[in-house]
Amino acid sequence: MQKKSRIQFTSVKIEDLMFRTTFDPRTREGDLIVNLSLINSKDYDDVIKIFSMAMNSGLTVSPMIKVLHEGDKFGEMTIGKDEVGFATVCSITIDGVLLKAGVMIKPKFGGLVEIRDGLPVRFTNVLTYQSTTIDPLEVLMSQELTSVMEMLRTGTGKILANLREAPMIARDIIDSTLSDMVDAGITGILEVGEPNTRILDVPVERDHLGIVVIGGTNPMAIVQEHGIPIRTNAMSTLMSFSEMKHIREL
Amino acid sequence: MQKKSRIQFTSVKIEDLMFRTTFDPRTREGDLIVNLSLINSKDYDDVIKIFSMAMNSGLTVSPMIKVLHEGDKFGEMTIGKDEVGFATVCSITIDGVLLKAGVMIKPKFGGLVEIRDGLPVRFTNVLTYQSTTIDPLEVLMSQELTSVMEMLRTGTGKILANLREAPMIARDIIDSTLSDMVDAGITGILEVGEPNTRILDVPVERDHLGIVVIGGTNPMAIVQEHGIPIRTNAMSTLMSFSEMKHIREL
Numbered sequence: 001m002q003k004k005s006r007i008q009f010t011s012v013k014i015e016d017l018m019f020r021t022t023f024d025p026r027t028r029e030g031d032l033i034v035n036l037s038l039i040n041s042k043d044y045d046d047v048i049k050i051f052s053m054a055m056n057s058g059l060t061v062s063p064m065i066k067v068l069h070e071g072d073k074f075g076e077m078t079i080g081k082d083e084v085g086f087a088t089v090c091s092i093t094i095d096g097v098l099l100k101a102g103v104m105i106k107p108k109f110g111g112l113v114e115i116r117d118g119l120p121v122r123f124t125n126v127l128t129y130q131s132t133t134i135d136p137l138e139v140l141m142s143q144e145l146t147s148v149m150e151m152l153r154t155g156t157g158k159i160l161a162n163l164r165e166a167p168m169i170a171r172d173i174i175d176s177t178l179s180d181m182v183d184a185g186i187t188g189i190l191e192v193g194e195p196n197t198r199i200l201d202v203p204v205e206r207d208h209l210g211i212v213v214i215g216g217t218n219p220m221a222i223v224q225e226h227g228i229p230i231r232t233n234a235m236s237t238l239m240s241f242s243e244m245k246h247i248r249e250l
Numbered sequence: 251m252q253k254k255s256r257i258q259f260t261s262v263k264i265e266d267l268m269f270r271t272t273f274d275p276r277t278r279e280g281d282l283i284v285n286l287s288l289i290n291s292k293d294y295d296d297v298i299k300i301f302s303m304a305m306n307s308g309l310t311v312s313p314m315i316k317v318l319h320e321g322d323k324f325g326e327m328t329i330g331k332d333e334v335g336f337a338t339v340c341s342i343t344i345d346g347v348l349l350k351a352g353v354m355i356k357p358k359f360g361g362l363v364e365i366r367d368g369l370p371v372r373f374t375n376v377l378t379y380q381s382t383t384i385d386p387l388e389v390l391m392s393q394e395l396t397s398v399m400e401m402l403r404t405g406t407g408k409i410l411a412n413l414r415e416a417p418m419i420a421r422d423i424i425d426s427t428l429s430d431m432v433d434a435g436i437t438g439i440l441e442v443g444e445p446n447t448r449i450l451d452v453p454v455e456r457d458h459l460g461i462v463v464i465g466g467t468n469p470m471a472i473v474q475e476h477g478i479p480i481r482t483n484a485m486s487t488l489m490s491f492s493e494m495k496h497i498r499e500l
Contacts, residue, residue: 139377142392201256
């Protein structure tokens with residue numbers, strides 16, 4: 001008899017990954033949450049060029065990357081013939097690290113943020129984690145609603161981002177943890193709201209503040225906008241920081 | 251200054267369309283909710299063949315259709331050059347008609363149902379309406395997770411479907427209304443659950459029953475599985491039943 005697996009909402013998967021996050025931004029050791037992307041090996045040079053540009057422009061969470069080649073294992077899968085895989089830092093890593101710092105952090109949704117003249121204006125589309133079995137950023141990428149490349153060129157466009165909420169009482173520890181993260185090269189904070197105020201035009205829970213982080217999958221969105229085939233599995237698994245290197249070292 | 255429109259969750263759009271539904275299954279008059287699909291006019295013959303097959307196999311809500319040609323208006327849009335549009339019945343019509351019959355009906359989510367040997371087994375993916383700004387069935391189509399054609403050929407595959415809940419007290423009026431709908435050619439009921447039992451492996455609210463209806467966008471999923479470009483705007487607007495004809499009359 002075939003194994004019957006019940007549907008799993010993204011929020012449950014996120015809780016699992018956050019719980020298993022052990023990355024310590026001060027020692028730069030431990031495991032962080034990564035996305036996996038697969039491309040045809042013939043597109044390698046083009047994709048690396050795009051990734052470098054996107055990562056150097058700060059359009060992702062971190063410039064750290066691990067390249068996987070044919071036969072390499074990644075979680076439960078093996079990279080296939082003529083394929084190259086990239087493990088990159090997932091923005092939910094920030095939630096995992098904040099949780100381990102003792103903050104009640106609640107990832108809420110992934111969405112598209114409209115940037116106008118370089119400034120984030122508002123969320124135009126959102127999918128909440130607790131109500132979808134497919135990762136919101138994967139969904140939004142495949143809907144071809146992003147214009148990340150245009151945003152890089154003109155300062156105006158739509159990029160992938162996500163929102164979490166935290167109790168306002170935790171403001172100080174959030175600030176210091178995010179600052180430690182930046183020192184370790186994990187950036188991408190788009191906006192930290194004031195308690196009880198809307199953030200990028202969406203409401204936050206009373207006595208909470210919203211934190212918007214750039215989606216780790218924006219580089220993949222640019223690859224896709226260029227018509228290069230790429231398959232992305234967001235929030236794929238965990239990986240030790242020590243296994244990754246800066247994209248400029250490739 | 252550019253108009254700023256706040257995000258609108260699918261559930262709000264659905265409430266609006268249900269409220270405006272006036273279709274009466276007994277007189278077969280009034281407006282029902284339709285999906286709009288756009289194709290290249292050169293693909294017309296292939297698409298009509300697929301639509302006919304899908305609709306004759308009961309893989310959609312209704313065989314009624316309206317074909318729109320270049321210059322035709324549909325809601326606020328106009329069909330473009332070398333384009334053909336199809337308005338087809340959306341499964342949320344069933345919710346609109348039940349609401350107008352006085353039933354507290356609550357559309358919950360769209361998802362994929364695994365069919366094995368012709369029998370629906372379980373939901374494998376779901377997206378709830380109240381937490382996404384993009385229609386779940388559009389999302390699932392674009393993720394290329396469907397295997398509707400394979401299901402037609404072999405009896406096993408994944409098709410688009412959606413779930414609504416209603417209070418168990420309304421059971422009789424639901425049964426009679428659905429029966430009137432069938433007489434009027436609006437079918438596609440995949441399963442009506444017993445109160446307080448799981449339906450296709452998802453739980454329903456206490457003292458409620460779940461009703462699973464086949465997605466009106468399955469024919470479009472087949473078109474896409476054949477590699478023919480098609481753009482679908484599910485739950486697009488309302489249309490008078492009198493404007494539509496049976497697909498065999500095309």
